[in-house]
Amino acid sequence: MKTPMxxxxxxxxxxGHYSLALHxxxxxxxxxxxxxxxxxxxxxxxxxxxxxxxxxxxILMYRPAVVGFSCNVWxxxxxxxxxxxxxxxxxxxxxxxxxxxMTHTCIxxxxxxxxxxxxxxxxxxxxxxxLLKRYLAEAPLDDVRGLQFRGSGGVVTTPPADPLADLNVIxxxxxxxxxxxxxxxxxxxxxxxxxxxxxxxxxxxxGGRFPNVRCFSMERVEDEISAMARRGVRxxxxxxxxxxxxxxxxxxxxxxxxxxxxxxxxxxxxSVEVHAELLRPETMKYLRSFTAFDVGLQSITPExxxxxxxSLSLDRFREGVRLLGELDRQTNLYLILxxxxxxxxxxxxxxxxxxxxxxxxxxxxxxxxxNGTALRREAERTQLRFAxxxxxxxxxxxxxxxxxxxxxxxxxxxxxxxxxxxVRGPVFGETGVPP
Amino acid sequence: xxxxxxIGMGACCQGRCGFCRERGGAYRDLDSLLAELRQAHRxxxxxxxxxxxxxxxxxxxxASQAVLEGARRLKVKVSGAxxxxxDLLALLLARGVMIYEIECLGPTxxxxxxxxxxxxxxxxxxxxxxxLVRGTARTRACGRPFxxxxxxxxxxxxxxxxxxKDRMKAWRPDRLVFLNTGTVAVSRVVFELRSSISALVVDxxxxxxSGFPFCAIPGLEHFAQELYDRQVSHPAAxxxxxxxxxxxxxxxxxxxxxxxGAADFxxxxxxxxxxxxxxxxxxxAPPSAELDRERLERGGDA
Numbered sequence: 001m002k003t004p005m006x007x008x009x010x011x012x013x014x015x016g017h018y019s020l021a022l023h024x025x026x027x028x029x030x031x032x033x034x035x036x037x038x039x040x041x042x043x044x045x046x047x048x049x050x051x052x053x054x055x056x057x058x059i060l061m062y063r064p065a066v067v068g069f070s071c072n073v074w075x076x077x078x079x080x081x082x083x084x085x086x087x088x089x090x091x092x093x094x095x096x097x098x099x100x101x102m103t104h105t106c107i108x109x110x111x112x113x114x115x116x117x118x119x120x121x122x123x124x125x126x127x128x129x130x131l132l133k134r135y136l137a138e139a140p141l142d143d144v145r146g147l148q149f150r151g152s153g154g155v156v157t158t159p160p161a162d163p164l165a166d167l168n169v170i171x172x173x174x175x176x177x178x179x180x181x182x183x184x185x186x187x188x189x190x191x192x193x194x195x196x197x198x199x200x201x202x203x204x205x206x207g208g209r210f211p212n213v214r215c216f217s218m219e220r221v222e223d224e225i226s227a228m229a230r231r232g233v234r235x236x237x238x239x240x241x242x243x244x245x246x247x248x249x250x251x252x253x254x255x256x257x258x259x260x261x262x263x264x265x266x267x268x269x270x271s272v273e274v275h276a277e278l279l280r281p282e283t284m285k286y287l288r289s290f291t292a293f294d295v296g297l298q299s300i301t302p303e304x305x306x307x308x309x310x311s312l313s314l315d316r317f318r319e320g321v322r323l324l325g326e327l328d329r330q331t332n333l334y335l336i337l338x339x340x341x342x343x344x345x346x347x348x349x350x351x352x353x354x355x356x357x358x359x360x361x362x363x364x365x366x367x368x369x370x371n372g373t374a375l376r377r378e379a380e381r382t383q384l385r386f387a388x389x390x391x392x393x394x395x396x397x398x399x400x401x402x403x404x405x406x407x408x409x410x411x412x413x414x415x416x417x418x419x420x421x422x423v424r425g426p427v428f429g430e431t432g433v434p435p
Numbered sequence: 436x437x438x439x440x441x442i443g444m445g446a447c448c449q450g451r452c453g454f455c456r457e458r459g460g461a462y463r464d465l466d467s468l469l470a471e472l473r474q475a476h477r478x479x480x481x482x483x484x485x486x487x488x489x490x491x492x493x494x495x496x497x498a499s500q501a502v503l504e505g506a507r508r509l510k511v512k513v514s515g516a517x518x519x520x521x522d523l524l525a526l527l528l529a530r531g532v533m534i535y536e537i538e539c540l541g542p543t544x545x546x547x548x549x550x551x552x553x554x555x556x557x558x559x560x561x562x563x564x565x566x567l568v569r570g571t572a573r574t575r576a577c578g579r580p581f582x583x584x585x586x587x588x589x590x591x592x593x594x595x596x597x598x599x600k601d602r603m604k605a606w607r608p609d610r611l612v613f614l615n616t617g618t619v620a621v622s623r624v625v626f627e628l629r630s631s632i633s634a635l636v637v638d639x640x641x642x643x644x645s646g647f648p649f650c651a652i653p654g655l656e657h658f659a660q661e662l663y664d665r666q667v668s669h670p671a672a673x674x675x676x677x678x679x680x681x682x683x684x685x686x687x688x689x690x691x692x693x694x695x696g697a698a699d700f701x702x703x704x705x706x707x708x709x710x711x712x713x714x715x716x717x718x719x720a721p722p723s724a725e726l727d728r729e730r731l732e733r734g735g736d737a
Contacts, residue, residue, distance in 0.1 A: 067722035251493030343656055352718050355436050358478050358507065407636060407657050414609050414641040415436055421581040423502050423509060 004040040005136060008064040011414040012048040012055070012075035012082070016186035019045055020239075021070045021099065021124070022396075023173030024390040026123035031171065035132050035397035043178075048075045056085040064093055066135060068128065073370060073390045080113055081205060096131065100205050105370035110148050110155045119148040120317040122209065123163045123195070125170055167195060167216050174224040179323045181233045188235025188269065189228045193221055193254070199275075202308045203298070203367065203373035206241060213242065217254040226261040234263075238272040244287060245278040251286045258289035269329075276320030277313050284323050295321065295359070297336065297378045300350045303341030303399070309374070314353070321357045330360040338367035338394035340375075340382035344404040344411075351415055362419040364412035366405075367394040436663040436719075439482035439510055440475045442468060444494065448486025449516070451552035452540070454589045454616035456635065460486075465493035479506035482536075489527070500529040505613055510534035513567075515547075515559030515601035521571045530578035535567050536583045540593040542602040550591040565608045582608040590730050593619045596627035600634040608640060612660070615646030615692045622699045625651055632658065648687055649680045650701050656708075678702035679709050683716035 009026060011019035025040045042062045046055045059067055059082070067086060076269050083095050085229070098120035102109065104263070110119055118141070120127050127146035134141050141149050144159030172187070173179050196210035225236070230366050240246075243254060262268045271292035279287075287293075297317065299305060304311055324331045333354045337347055353363055369376045369386040383398040396402040446460035475481065481501055483494060486512050498509055509532040515518045518724065539560050541547040547557035565583045566574070584606070590598060596613065603611055613628060615621065625647070629653050632655060635642045644652055645660040652659065669686035680703055685698055706712060 103584045161620075276535065343708060343711060345662070345708050345715050349661060349711070349718060350716045352436060404657075410636050410639055411641055413639060417609055418437060418534065421533035421578075422507050423533070 002038055002151070004038055004066045005066065005132075006040050006042065006061050006062050006317060007066045007068065008042045008044055008059050009068045009070070009083070010044045010046075010055075010059060010079075011070040012050075012078050014074050015049065016184055018179060018185055019043075019070055020082065020173065020179070020190050020192060022068075023126055023176075023178045024170050024378040025068065025098075025128050026103055026209040027173055027176060027178070028169075029129040029132055031169070032129055032133060033348070035289050038136050039132060043223065047213050049192075052078065052081045052085060055082050056089065057100070059086060060089060066094045066096060066132070068096045068098065071097050071101040073101055073368065073392070076101045076390050077133060080115075083113070084115045094118070094135065096120065096128070098128065101371055103205070103209060106371055106376050110150070120146060121148060122146050122161055126164060127161050163195070163210050163212075163214065163354070165214075167214050168220055171386040172220060172224055174258050175227055180229065181231070181235075182256075187237035187271075189225075189237070190219065190235050191225065191240075192240045193238060193240040195244055199241070199310070200374070201298075201310055202338075202378070203370065207371060208372065208374060218250065218257070222257045225257055229261045229265055234265075234267065234341060235269045236271070238270070238290075238303070241273045242275075244272050244274040244290075244293070248283050248286070250409070251343065253301055255286035255289045263289075274320075276324065277316035278418055279323050281323065284327065287324075287329075288327060290329060292332065293323070293324055294334065296334045296367050298334065298336045298349070298355060299339050299342060299347075300353050301339070301342050301346045304339040305341075307340045307375070308376075318357065321359065325358065332361045332363055333357060334363045334365065335412075336365055336367050336410055338397070338400055338405050340384060340397040341399055343400050346410050347408050348411070349399075351412070357370055360422070364416055366409055368392050369394055437480055437508065438664065439480045439508070441482045442471050442475070442497075443482045444483050444485045444488040444512075446486050446490040447490060448514070448588045449553060450486070450550075450556070452550050452587070452589070453591070454587055454618050458540065462491040462493065465496055468490065468497050469500060472497065472504065473497065475686075477505070479504060479509065480508045483507055483509070483511040483532075485512065486516055486640055487512075487514045487516055488512040489523065490693060491512070494532075495526055495530055498527065498532050502531045507515055507626045508534060510536060512538075514538065515556050515561070515563050515565055516553070519563050519566065520573055521566060524570075524604065525573045525577055528574060528580060534581045534583070536585060537563055537567070538585045538587065539564075539599075539602075540586065540589075541595045542598045543595070546592050546595050550589065561606075568607050569611055578658060581610075583610040583612060584608045585614055587610045587614040587616045588624050589616050589618045596624060599629040600631040600638070601680050604638050607638070610641045611635060612643040612645050613647075616645075617646070617688050619649045620695045620699065621647060625655070628652075629656070648686050648700055650678065651699050651702050656712065657704075664711075664719065672697065672700070674700055674702055676702070677704060679704065679706060679713065680716070683713070683719075712717070722727055 003226055009022040011022050013019060022043050029035050044059055046058065069083060070077050086093055087095060091144045094117045095115055096118040102119050103122050110116055118131065124375060126254065129142040141147060145158050148155055148157045163422055194207060195212055196213040196217040197207040198213055200207035256294060270290045271294060272290050274293045274295050298308060335350050335354060367378060368391040370392060383397040387393045394406060445463035447462050458700045477551045479501060501509060513535055515609060523592060537560060544557035548554055567580055587598060632642050642658050643660050644655060644658045647657060652677060654659050669688045672687055672692060675686060
């Protein structure tokens with residue numbers, strides 16, 4: 001019998017997080033009979049703060065033929081260090097990288113890192129599965145879409161892969177018992193209900209990655225939530241930028257799932273992203289199931305919003321936040337410091353607007369010019385200067401000087417502390433008690 | 436940036452600071468405070484003010500009632516006169532009083548005690564700040580409060596303004612407010628301030644300039660109190676009438692002009708960020724009736 005090919009999937013996680021992506025890759029690949037028969041998977045999730053050599057040793061312990069890394073802005077530097085170490089220790093190991101940091105990248109990762117054998121660009125399940133099949137058959141990779149790999153004449157780039165037409169074909173890692181939610185996992189169970197976003201905000205990955213929004217079926221979501229609820233999970237975070245603003249039928253279905261599987265088991269925490277301007281009074285009753293709302297405002301400056309390709313109606317936004325306030329849940333407002341089109345005083349104006357909304361918490365994040373985003377591609381037009389190392393923190397742009405950005409950062413921290421120094425209310429991470 | 440509704444807890448200060456009119460007096464009783472609380476505007480962001488507000492025994496029950504009535508933020512003025520100990524702080528934090536303001540008149544005991552006329556009052560400020568910022572095991576369990584230090588600038592401490600940054604580095608409050616009492620020439624204060632401001636920012640202590648007209652602080656507009664909050668304003672002087680910021684600036688008092696003249700001031704007719712500044716201050720500007728009331732409370736010369 002043929003010796004099984006060992007594939008180690010690795011994600012260097014931030015403290016309190018786990019990787020859903022690795023398990024999706026593994027479960028999707030295992031749908032193929034050849035892979036199921038001849039490939040043995042191991043998932044390794046060290047903390048990004050762990051020692052590089054220790055991480056490499058932990059991976060090599062499995063004697064892998066292929067190591068797949070999930071690369072994100074918070075782990076790319078350490079991931080490349082581990083990859084280099086692995087290649088030096090074991091030159092025959094094939095190193096495959098994918099994830100947000102590798103998708104639509106503005107950086108020539110293959111050129112700069114000889115240790116990488118393959119880069120997967122875009123949604124990984126399909127290309128990674130095809131890649132493993134070629135490795136098993138010892139066949140060339142030229143006909144696998146969505147890859148960059150080293151061919152005989154240099155780096156070869158294949159045409160982009162089509163995203164999966166139906167997300168439900170990916171087996172659920174939760175239902176297979178692959179993921180154990182531990183108390184230290186801040187977000188609890190990450191409920192992925194869709195991929196893509198109908199908005200194409202220039203600073204964000206999500207809208208640009210996929211042309212359309214695709215959803216997991218509500219039956220599958222119900223199965224996942226009910227399984228995790230039975231295992232005692234009480235904290236849930238919905239990974240879906242549009243669920244709260246989706247068609248009422250979908251939102252109502254989610255509400256029913258929560259009522260059926262979470263509420264009877266006692267207090268729980270359930271957070272979701274919301275576009276406040278799009279909230280409608282008739283769907284608010286379904287949002288009662290949630291305990292926290294993340295509302296990304298980013299800026300109220302029209303010039304900045306034009307660069308971000310976002311529209312904003314202040315009156316509708318106010319009304320949306322008011323409706324959320326009536327639910328008496330935690331509402332978190334988010335702003336970005338350092339956007340093109342803003343300056344210190346315009347940013348202050350955005351902060352003041354946020355403060356007036358009486359939200360539970362305020363998050364003022366420094367702009368990170370993420371790899372693969374439209375803002376990064378247009379950096380020259382906006383004279384955007386940013387750190388060349390992750391997380392690519394912005395330094396200045398045509399309207400926001402470097403000094404003003406530093407002042408804005410310190411001021412933002414101060415105002416966040418004062419804003420959040422509130423008489424105690426529900427705080428994210430603690431278990432909420434919806435009435 | 437966050438607007439607070441002030442509830443005076445009753446003057447009960449033994450300090451003899453030359454620029455201040457709050458002296459002696461007695462604390463207000465709980466009934467009168469509760470009556471005022473019931474009339475406060477919603478949403479409730481309350482500031483329990485006056486000399487030693489934290490020393491008023493009615494503070495804890497008042498805070499509890501405010502929380503019951505839906506208060507979002509409770510801020511209290513404390514002093515270095517030793518009336519805030521770990522037990523009281525833990526009690527106040529547990530009742531939701533998370534924002535604290537303390538006056539410090541200088542970086543050393545000689546300066547501070549010299550102005551207040553109270554021996555060891557500076558030691559009290561140090562002890563209180565240490566308690567607020569670092570806390571004890573008991574207070575830390577209730578959360579880290581937001582701490583604002585206010586330094587009223589007067590003749591006795593103007594030379595020390597530049598040295599305050601060193602103290603702040605050790606104390607680490609969240610904010611330091613330089614309050615212009617109008618008793619010293621503004622140009623002298625601003626000269627001292629310039630050496631302090633960047634060091635404070637580096638140490639993540641946000642400086643705020645309160646009571647300084649825009650024309651007197653070129654390059655320091657980022658720190659002007661007017662950007663964040665309502666301001667006590669004085670009637671516009673003649674030179675203010677063509678100023679871009681005449682509607683928003685705190686202006687200059689008649690008493691100041693009589694004593695120090697108008698040499699430090701002029702109309703600002705152009706500013707790089709004038710549109711943004713005006714838009715921002717329009718949003719921050721309070722209704723005039725509120726301003727008038729506050730002006731009277733603060734003993735302004737309107």
